[in-house]
Amino acid sequence: LAKTTQPISMDSYEGQEVNITCSHNNIATNDYITWYQQFPSQGPRFIIQGYKTKVTNEVASLFIPADRKSSTLSLPRVSLSDTAVYYCLVGDSWGKLQFGAGTQVVVTP
Amino acid sequence: NAGVTQTPKFQVLKTGQSMTLQCAQDMNHNSMYWYRQDPGMGLRLIYYSASEGTTDKGEVPNGYNVSRLNKREFSLRLESAAPSQTSVYFCASSQGVTAYEQYFGPGTRLTVT
Numbered sequence: 001l002a003k004t005t006q007p008i009s010m011d012s013y014e015g016q017e018v019n020i021t022c023s024h025n026n027i028a029t030n031d032y033i034t035w036y037q038q039f040p041s042q043g044p045r046f047i048i049q050g051y052k053t054k055v056t057n058e059v060a061s062l063f064i065p066a067d068r069k070s071s072t073l074s075l076p077r078v079s080l081s082d083t084a085v086y087y088c089l090v091g092d093s094w095g096k097l098q099f100g101a102g103t104q105v106v107v108t109p
Numbered sequence: 110n111a112g113v114t115q116t117p118k119f120q121v122l123k124t125g126q127s128m129t130l131q132c133a134q135d136m137n138h139n140s141m142y143w144y145r146q147d148p149g150m151g152l153r154l155i156y157y158s159a160s161e162g163t164t165d166k167g168e169v170p171n172g173y174n175v176s177r178l179n180k181r182e183f184s185l186r187l188e189s190a191a192p193s194q195t196s197v198y199f200c201a202s203s204q205g206v207t208a209y210e211q212y213f214g215p216g217t218r219l220t221v222t
Contacts, residue, residue, distance in 0.1 A: 034209045043113075043199045043213025044152065087151060094142065094206045095165055099151030 004088045009104040018075040020103050022088030025069050030092040033064060033071045038085045038102070047086075048073070078107045111135055113214035115200050121220045122190045130185040130217050132200030140203045141183035142167075142211065143175060145196040152199060158183055159206045190221045 005023040012018045024033070032051050036044040048055055050062045050071070061074040075082055085102040116131045134141065139160045144152040144167075154167030158177040172194060174186045183202075187194060197218050201211040 032209060041216070043201065043216055044211075045213070046210040049209040092207060094140065094203060094209075094211065095154075095157050095159065095167070097154070098168060099144075099153070101149070101151050 003098075004090055004100055006086075006088050006100065006103045008101065009106070011106050011108065012078055014079055014107055014109055015077050018078050018082070018105055018107075020073045020075075020086055020088075020105070021070055022073070023070045024088070024090045027068050027090055028092070031090050032092065033062065033068075034089045034097075035060070035062065035073045036087045036089065036099075038087065044087060044099075075105075078105075080107050080109065083107045113200055113202055113212050115198075115214040115217050117217060118215065119218050121222065122187075123222055124191060126190050127186065127188050128190065129187075130198055130200075130219075131182070132184065132214060133182045134200075134202040134212070135181065136202060136212065137180070138202035138204055138212070139180070140206050140208070141177065142201040142203075143173075143183070143185045144199045144201065145169065145194075146199060146216075147196050155185065155198075157206070190219075192221045195219060195221045 034049040035047045038044040048062045055062045063072045087102040089097050091097040113134045142157040143155040146152045153169045156175040158164045161180045176184045197216045199216045200214040203211045
């Protein structure tokens with residue numbers, strides 16, 4: 001299983017861009033990279049998924065370098081409502097994926 | 110369209126009691142999952158069902174049993190609850206085990222005394 005490492009916490013101010021980097025040195029050829037967001041007392045919510053290069057949706061961007069040993073989730077112009085835990089997952093089947101402790105992002109005014 | 114629903118929302122059990130957590134989805138998804146989340150930690154997969162009629166163990170299956178009743182419903186049973194099973198339990202579903210967007214229910218907060 002490809003293990004992931006991400007920072008425990010990050011602080012930001014409203015309006016700034018937040019970049020969370022996840023390391024996955026042992027990523028396999030068939031593995032995809034997926035990010036989830038979790039608010040307190042709620043289940044996680046899918047944010048974005050990618051295999052290589054850059055993926056962008058209405059919520060975030062995901063940057064994946066050519067070697068795929070890391071990935072960076074970018075949250076543009078964060079607001080207070082983006083305060084949450086963000087999880088990076090790597091794998092090719094949900095039966096084998098593991099959620100780590102995630103990164104607690106705190107946005108302040 | 111309710112998505113994923115879970116019952117009950119809260120439950121308190123005494124050690125040794127049994128109970129079943131219910132989960133249902135109305136998105137016609139093939140795969141369903143049960144996770145537990147302990148304070149300050151990420152989710153851990155207990156069991157999953159890739160498709161109707163199949164179930165497989167996840168990372169922490171001991172002390173639990175599951176039933177995929179039909180395509181919509183996936184239940185989790187604790188036969189003899191222990192304090193170590195105090196946790197928040199989440200059910201989720203997806204189109205298939207290789208589909209990366211899972212949809213989660215609101216969770217069941219279980220306390221075992």
